[in-house]
Amino acid sequence: MTFYQLYKKLKPYVRPYRWIIGITLFFTALGSFVGQVNAFIMKYTVDGISDYITHQETVRNGFLLLLFVGTAFIGKELIHVFIQIGQKFYGEKLRIFISKDLAQTIINKILTYNVSFFTSDDNQSGKLQTRIDKGVDSLTRLVQNFFIDILPLFATALVALLMMFYSNWIIGVIGLCVIPIYFYASTKQAQRLKGSRQYIKKFREEKSHGIITILESILVIKSFVREDIEEEKQLQLQNNLTFAQISIRKIRTLFEASKDIIEQLGLTLIILITTYFIINGQMTIGAIMFNIMLFNNVAAPIRQFHRIYGEMHDALIYSESYFEILEADSQKEQSGSYIPEKLKGKFEIKNVSFTYPNGTEALKNINITIEPQEITALVGLSGAGKTTIVNLLDRFYEPSSGQILLDGVPLQDYDTHFLRENIGLVLQKNHIFNGSIEENIRYGNPTAPFEEVIDAAKKAHIHEQIMEMPDKYNTKALNLSGGQQQRIAIARLFLKNPPIIFLDEPTASLDAIATEQIKNSIDAIKQNRTVIIISHSISQIIDSDTIYSMNKGRIAECGSHEEIYQMGGTYSQIFDSMVRSLNIEKISQTIKK
Numbered sequence: 345m346t347f348y349q350l351y352k353k354l355k356p357y358v359r360p361y362r363w364i365i366g367i368t369l370f371f372t373a374l375g376s377f378v379g380q381v382n383a384f385i386m387k388y389t390v391d392g393i394s395d396y397i398t399h400q401e402t403v404r405n406g407f408l409l410l411l412f413v414g415t416a417f418i419g420k421e422l423i424h425v426f427i428q429i430g431q432k433f434y435g436e437k438l439r440i441f442i443s444k445d446l447a448q449t450i451i452n453k454i455l456t457y458n459v460s461f462f463t464s465d466d467n468q469s470g471k472l473q474t475r476i477d478k479g480v481d482s483l484t485r486l487v488q489n490f491f492i493d494i495l496p497l498f499a500t501a502l503v504a505l506l507m508m509f510y511s512n513w514i515i516g517v518i519g520l521c522v523i524p525i526y527f528y529a530s531t532k533q534a535q536r537l538k539g540s541r542q543y544i545k546k547f548r549e550e551k552s553h554g555i556i557t558i559l560e561s562i563l564v565i566k567s568f569v570r571e572d573i574e575e576e577k578q579l580q581l582q583n584n585l586t587f588a589q590i591s592i593r594k595i596r597t598l599f600e601a602s603k604d605i606i607e608q609l610g611l612t613l614i615i616l617i618t619t620y621f622i623i624n625g626q627m628t629i630g631a632i633m634f635n636i637m638l639f640n641n642v643a644a645p646i647r648q649f650h651r652i653y654g655e656m657h658d659a660l661i662y663s664e665s666y667f668e669i670l671e672a673d674s675q676k677e678q679s680g681s682y683i684p685e686k687l688k689g690k691f692e693i694k695n696v697s698f699t700y701p702n703g704t705e706a707l708k709n710i711n712i713t714i715e716p717q718e719i720t721a722l723v724g725l726s727g728a729g730k731t732t733i734v735n736l737l738d739r740f741y742e743p744s745s746g747q748i749l750l751d752g753v754p755l756q757d758y759d760t761h762f763l764r765e766n767i768g769l770v771l772q773k774n775h776i777f778n779g780s781i782e783e784n785i786r787y788g789n790p791t792a793p794f795e796e797v798i799d800a801a802k803k804a805h806i807h808e809q810i811m812e813m814p815d816k817y818n819t820k821a822l823n824l825s826g827g828q829q830q831r832i833a834i835a836r837l838f839l840k841n842p843p844i845i846f847l848d849e850p851t852a853s854l855d856a857i858a859t860e861q862i863k864n865s866i867d868a869i870k871q872n873r874t875v876i877i878i879s880h881s882i883s884q885i886i887d888s889d890t891i892y893s894m895n896k897g898r899i900a901e902c903g904s905h906e907e908i909y910q911m912g913g914t915y916s917q918i919f920d921s922m923v924r925s926l927n928i929e930k931i932s933q934t935i936k937k
């Protein structure tokens with residue numbers, strides 16, 4: 345991306361705050377003139393003192409000179425402070441507003457993206473977060489710097505340069521000559537730094553992903569006593585980052601030294617030529633201070649040019665990623681417009697194959713019919729593709745080939761929000777949000793009255809336990825046990841009350857009593873709904889109307905429990921293994937006693 349492209353992309357974010365920019369520009373213009381006042385005062389002072397000495401003026405005149413100079417300095421400083429406050433305040437205000445808009449826009453945007461966007465390797469949570477944070481941060485810093493740093497510095501430099509020309513054209517030309525040399529050195533420096541900066545960006549993303557991974561897997565790390573492996577991984581990342589940072593520092597030091605030399609050469613020339621004109625009588629002695637100070641004003645922004653250029657390049661690198669995320673329109677979830685009055689809930693999966701974006705072929709030519717208001721179970725060994733089917737039915741992914749119909753209408757024709765409003769999903773491990781139990785259940789229907797929240801909790805067999813907690817429904821949900829969290833998620837589903845329900849191993853993380861209670865709740869919620877249940881537990885699937893047994897992405901058999909068992913294929917193998925693992929013989933002997 346070029347700076348011009350960046351400018352065009354940023355324009356819509358800056359436009360609403362034109363009035364703030366107007367005020368900032370006013371302060372900038374004022375500041376650029378006030379910035380030269382010191383040079384004039386110093387010239388006047390030196391000339392005044394020189395006159396005073398040459399003409400042996402009275403002490404009174406000397407005091408008057410000092411009074412004037414002192415008042416002028418203090419007055420100028422007061423005005424300068426006022427201008428700076430104005431510039432900083434409005435610059436900050438602009439930054440805060442733009443930061444808010446940039447941060448909110450990207451959140452709004454990514455919420456519209458496909459699930460595949462979030463599961464891709466490039467967008468692992470830490471990486472995505474760094475990219476967004478850094479993008480927003482560097483873009484807002486760029487806007488802020490432009491108005492309270494870059495623009496005032498350059499405006500002051502321009503006015504100083506004009507005054508140098510006004511003072512003497514040769515002095516002006518020297519001031520002017522330094523600019524392109526400096527500019528060339530700064531550009532070269534920035535080009536050399538570009539590669540290292542990109543590495544730093546990559547290493548930073550990897551580091552924050554690494555930290556998130558540690559936080560998420562702390563129990564596994566500790567239980568396997570693998571702290572040293574994790575330390576080693578982090579050290580490697582840290583070393584890479586450190587080397588890149590040192591390489592940047594090296595380049596900076598070298599270039600800064602060469603730029604100092606250029607500046608000193610310019611200054612020496614100014615002093616020599618001004619001295620020549622003073623000796624010649626073409627300038628007064630005060631001109632030496634005047635020219636040095638003006639030259640300083642010209643050199644100041646150029647001295648900072650590499651920093652500004654660097655920050656702008658940082659902004660370019662990070663904003664490139666920011667805008668890549670923002671403009672990933674191909675990732676936008678597609679939605680049809682079809683909204684039926686009522687859903688019956690008949691799914692027909694016809695010759696569907698599906699390959700995940702990373703190339704895993706999860707489903708191969710699948711044909712399944714899910715009858716409305718019936719219970720359909722999906723059974724199969726791990727990795728057979730059961731969850732993938734649910735992912736497709738919820739439109740988290742689109743089939744690679746084949747077609748899915750709901751009540752005879754292609755799934756892609758449905759309004760996606762409508763579709764998902766009508767589907768309830770309970771997973772093996774359900775997400776619990778940071779918030780109270782009530783807020784977590786209410787997620788199923790944010791406008792439901794509190795009585796309905798309680799009713800849902802009762803149906804999910806969690807109400808009594810909640811009432812025993814000190815803060816009852818205000819208890820933090822993240823502190824609950826896995827089984828309790830699962831029941832909160834089921835309560836959320838009761839509150840949502842959708843006609844279609846997908847249960848993906850809903851009791852896998854529960855104890856036996858909780859499993860029985862949840863099974864009862866699930867049996868209750870199954871009434872008059874289309875249900876797909878995935879489970880490795882016999883009790884959950886045995887009384888389903890239809891069972892599909894899957895093997896390596898294909899349907900192996902289908903039918904009722906009795907029918908499919910008789911086929912003697914995958915299902916009977918899984919079923920027999922389950923029975924053996926339960927040790928039925930021992931169990932029945934125990935029960936007989």
Ligand SMILES: Nc1ncnc2c1ncn2[C@@H]1O[C@H](COP(=O)(O)OP(=O)(O)OP(=O)(O)O)[C@@H](O)[C@H]1O
Nearest residue numbers: 463700702704706725726727728729730731732733
């Ligand atoms: N987000 C993903 N990206 C890439 N591959 C995936 C993804 N999710 C699942 N897979 C792969 O797709 C295949 C089917 O996975 P799926 O989760 O559908 O199996 P499953 O039958 O539900 O297994 P389990 O009983 O263990 O939950 C597996 O090989 C899995 O590794």
